[in-house]
Amino acid sequence: MNFTSAELALAVALFLLVNLGAALWRAARGPTPADRMLAALLFGSTGTGILVLLAFAGGSPALVDVALTLALLAAISGIAFAQRAWLGKVEEDDAA
Amino acid sequence: MLLDALTTLLLLAGAVFFFAGTLGLLRFPDVYTRLHALAKADNLGLGCVLAGLALQADSLAVALKLLAIWPLALIASAAVGYSIARRAERLGVVPWQEQDQ
Amino acid sequence: MNLAFDLLLAAALLWSAWRTLATPQIGRAVILFIVFGLLLTLAWARLDAPDIALAEAAIGAGLTGALLLDAVAALRARRPNMDGDET
Structure with a gap:
């Protein structure tokens, strides 16, 4: 890993974190x-990307394993939401 | 040198796709279109970033581990997208259509 | 650039934690808690603790999120007019 690529990885990770800050607005309202x-x-998929980038930008290589786990498990809550928790009109169309 | 250029290109392309997905999530009008934007960020954004970093990996094992994340993300995103869209359709969420003036 | 990353991550963590606690609707609070768990994974990764980040990713983002969503659904099925959940 040479120096310029590590810098670039950190820059892209920072950019993805800015994107997550914008997505937080959608999550809140x-x-x-x-x-x-x-x-x-x-947040799950972008977080996977940030973890992989951090692993190359000076973090420990074990962060790739964390990213693998995150990619596997972030979908579970989505499936649980669609199958069990989204029951309909309770919170529909409020505070648009 | 060529690998470095390719890595830079792929990382920037991944960043662009993630940005497009986030922008779509913020700006699109209903659940189905936002699901479409989210799938772009999941599949193409993460795929480009992983491919770009796999080119810089020290060993073959690390590169293969990086590239193993991508099919997992593809399967997860496809399953979640199908599941949420079917649920929304069953709950009677009407797809957004452009209003006639 | 390191400092900017850390400051932004800390700000996002604090804001999502505050929103999670301050939200009256329990369903929203659960989803914000999932988001908070994902951000906390990044924070542990940033603090050079990949093992704790692994545990947080598996438990916080995966299992707890699914269990809490299911618990909310069960609560709502038992009591249709749960406090603060109606708009």
Whole structure:
């Protein structure tokens, strides 16, 4: 790993974190429960990307394992939401 | 040198796709279209970043581990997208259509 | 750039934690808690503790999120007019 690539990886990780900050807004006030859940899923996949980038930007290589676990398990809450928790009109279309 | 250029290109492309996905999540009008934007960030963004970093890996094992994350993310994103879209359709969420003036 | 990353991560963590606690609707609080867990994974990774980040990713983001979502659904099925959950 040479120096310029590590710098670039950290820069891209910072950019993805800025994206997550914007997605936090959708998670906090998206009009339906599904919109909040989609923001949470975006946090999962972007978080996987950030972890891999951090592993190359000076972090320990074990972070790749963390990213693997995150990619596997972040989807479980999405499936649980769709199958069990989204029951309908309770929070629909409020505070748009 | 060529590998470095390719890595830079792939990382920047991944960042662009993640940005497009986030922008879509913020700007699109309903659940189905936001699901579409999310799938772009999941599949292409993560795929480009992982491919770019796998080119810089020290050993073959690390590169293969990086590339093993991508199919997992693909399967997860496809399953979640199908599941949420079917649930939304069953709950009667009407797909957004452009309003006639 | 390191400092900017850490400051932004800390700000996002604090804000999502505050929103999780301050939200009256329990369903929203659970989803924000999942988001908080994912951000906390990044924080542990940033603090050079990959083993704790692994545990947080598996337990915080995966299992606890699914269990809490299921618990909310069960609560709601038992009591349709749960406090603060109606708009």
